[in-house]
Amino acid sequence: MKTLVVLFVVYVLRLWRKALELDYGTMKLLFLPHMEAVRWNIGKMKALAVFWMARRQAPAYQQFLRDHHTRSPRLHGLIPDLSSLPIMDKENYVKRYSLGERCLGGKVPGHGIIIDESSGSSGVPTNWVRGTAERRANKRMLEFGLFHLIGPGPYFLINAFALGPWATGINITMSFADLAVMKSLGPDAQKIINTLHSFGPDQHYVIMGYPPFLKQLVDAAPLDWRSYNVTMIYGGEGMSEAMRDYLLAKGIRKVYGSFGASDLELNISSENDFTIALRKAVLSRPELAARLVKYPGATPVIFQFNPADFYLEETAAGELLVTLCRPYYLAPKIRYNIHDRGQVIRFSELKRILADCGLTPDDIAPGYSELPLLLHYGRADMTVAFYGSKIAPADLQEALMSTPALASRVQSFTMFTSEDEAANKSLRICMELAQGQSIADLDAESASPAFFEELQRINQDFRESWRMLPVGQRPELTFYSFQTGPFADSDMRIKQQYIHSEPLSAVPAKAISPRRATTRLVARPSTRRFNLFDL
Known part of the structure; x- marks a missing residue:
């Protein structure tokens, strides 16, 4: 009986949604204030309807459920508990089954x-x-x-x-x-x-x-x-x-x-004037950052999303799970892990955190909507572990843009890690100068320490690692002319690869200054072959 009631409610919600989407003015009704709990529950019911549809019509999901010995989620009233459903990702679901098997009806x-x-x-x-x-x-x-x-x-x-x-x-x-x-x-x-x-x-x-x-x-x-x-x-x-x-x-x-x-x-979610102002407040108010931000490193990007369309969860490891709650997706995704590190905060929780810091949402920015927040930290696997710290591309971008001597001169960057015969780990940060910029005009001797000072400010774990490291094992900064060295084959059409592993034979042996971070300048294309692969 509950199943029929949920299906009827979802059907009514679908008709209501179609009516609201006819006009921009009516679409604003989707985001009425004081409706946060309602939107979350609508999302859960729609996710349950998507689950039932996929279980009946998608051969891949049928087999996926059998392999995980999964039955329908339990209902609390009309609200399902989705936590019992198996987590899918590209490895255990997308790569395992054909495109047709993942579609409703079993074929494209x-x-x-x-x-x-x-x-x-x-x-x-x-x-x-x-x-x-x-x-x-x-x-x-x-x-x-x-x-x-x-x-x-x-x-x-x-x-x-x-x-x-x-x-x-x-x-x-x-x-x-x-x-x-x-x-x-x-x-x-x-x-x-x-x-x-x-x-x-x-x-x-x-x-x-x-x-x-x-x-x-x-x-x-x-x-x-x-x-x-x-x-x-x-x-x-x-x-x-x-x-x-x-x-x-x-x-x-x-x-x-x-x-x-x-x-x-x-x-799935987007920035707006409120979320941008909130992020700036996090940067300027340590007490707010301490309450709001869960993971160390660069400040996460803050988005808002509609939980009636996208039901977002976090795993115990802090990875983001996404369920597409719209019933007309041809290839359903239910509790799909894209392996991004994310943090979901309901707006009611945000208001409590702000109140503890003596703030209200209006103090951050007027005209906000009471949608939940997604704090996005980047790819969960896109960090370099270095002497107890984890360094992410977002950390490097923020440090780079906070270093005036580099911000307008550097076009892109990447990180290389390696170990020597004694298993000493090294980190090399490579920066590509923008087209028309000359290495000869770059004051690298002052820019490099300034960059690493910013990186220590942004990433407190890296700051502690820096203090413990022998001078000779501190990270080095290497500059390359435009489209040379590891940037010679870069393709702006796709997202950049920021983390690479460097074989021992490719790491040059050289003296390192005991007083400051190392800076290397490479003015012409390198003939060395790098072993490049995304971690």
């Missing part, structure tokens, strides 16, 4: 289907299938999100994500093609600059891309950004507040982030 439909793929930055690209209904729903919510963030159009959208079959680029183009003027150029700085020159400063430009490329674009463009009305939307990886401030200081009007995954959905 013969029409109305888009197949895209992940960038393959962590290995072989994976194919993902998206049906008409889910593309339509995603398109509608992207339109609503854009309107909510930056106001009514018209917009001139420039898609600087990778084009071709890759998930973000192709879905951004399809979603926004009917909304505004759309030009999909991919990460090609010169073509974007030419477009800005051709159409002039009277447009409201929205440029979307990965953070490293957006910075490269701003640095490379021979134009006054202040004379253009440009909003930037980034995705694929996090952005430090130092980088955001850098872009704003150059003349970009607004910078917002969106969190999604090609495995799941493009826009």
Whole structure:
């Protein structure tokens, strides 16, 4: 009986949702205040309906449940407890079963289907299938999100994500093609600059891309950004507040982030003026950071999400689980682990934390919505363990952008780890200078200590490791000219690989200064072959 009641409630909610999505004004009713618990419970009921559908119609999920000896989750009233359902990820589910087996009906439909793929930055690209209904729903919510963030159009959208079959680029183009003027150029700085020159400063430009490329674009463009009305939307990886401030200081009007995954959905959660202000408050108020932030290192990016659409959980290890609660996804994802480190905070909990620090949400920023927060720390496996500390790419980005001598000169970075014959671990941070920047003009002797001082400020575990390390084993900073050394084969179309392992034979033996962090300058392309692979 409870099953029938839940199905009826979900059916009514689906009709109600479709009615609200007809108009921007009615869509705002989805985010009414004082409805947080209701939204969470709606998400759980919708997730249960997705579970029942997948159990009946998706052969892969049927077998997956049998392998884990799983039955239906228990109901508390009409609210399910999803914690008994097995956790899926790319290894135990996506790679184990064919694309057709993961689809409802056991095969890929013969029409109305888009197949895209992940960038393959962590290995072989994976194919993902998206049906008409889910593309339509995603398109509608992207339109609503854009309107909510930056106001009514018209917009001139420039898609600087990778084009071709890759998930973000192709879905951004399809979603926004009917909304505004759309030009999909991919990460090609010169073509974007030419477009800005051709159409002039009277447009409201929205440029979307990965953070490293957006910075490269701003640095490379021979134009006054202040004379253009440009909003930037980034995705694929996090952005430090130092980088955001850098872009704003150059003349970009607004910078917002969106969190999604090609495995799941493009826009699971997003930044807004409230979350950005909250993150800045965390940076400036240690007592707030101590209460809010769970993991050490760079300050996490803070998003808000709708739990009626995406039910988010944390594992005991702090990894993020995502259940797509919309019933029309062709290949359901239930408690899917994308192996990102995340922290979910309900808005009611946030208000208690703020109150303990003598603050209210209005003190952070007016006009907020009472949606839960996602604090996103980056990939769970994208850290380097170094003498008791864990260093993440986000730490390096924040340290880099906080070092004035480097912020405008460095385009990208990567980390190499290695061990010598005595098992002494070393860490080398490589930085690629931007095009047109000369190593001869870089004051590396002062920039390197300043960078490591910032890194110690950001990552307290690294600060303690630095104090304990013998001078000769401290990390070194290596600078390379544009597109040389480990950056010679870099591809801006895909997300950067920030962590690599370096074989012993590739580590040069050399003297290291006992007084300061080592700085190496490499002015010409290296002929050394690096063994590059993502951890």
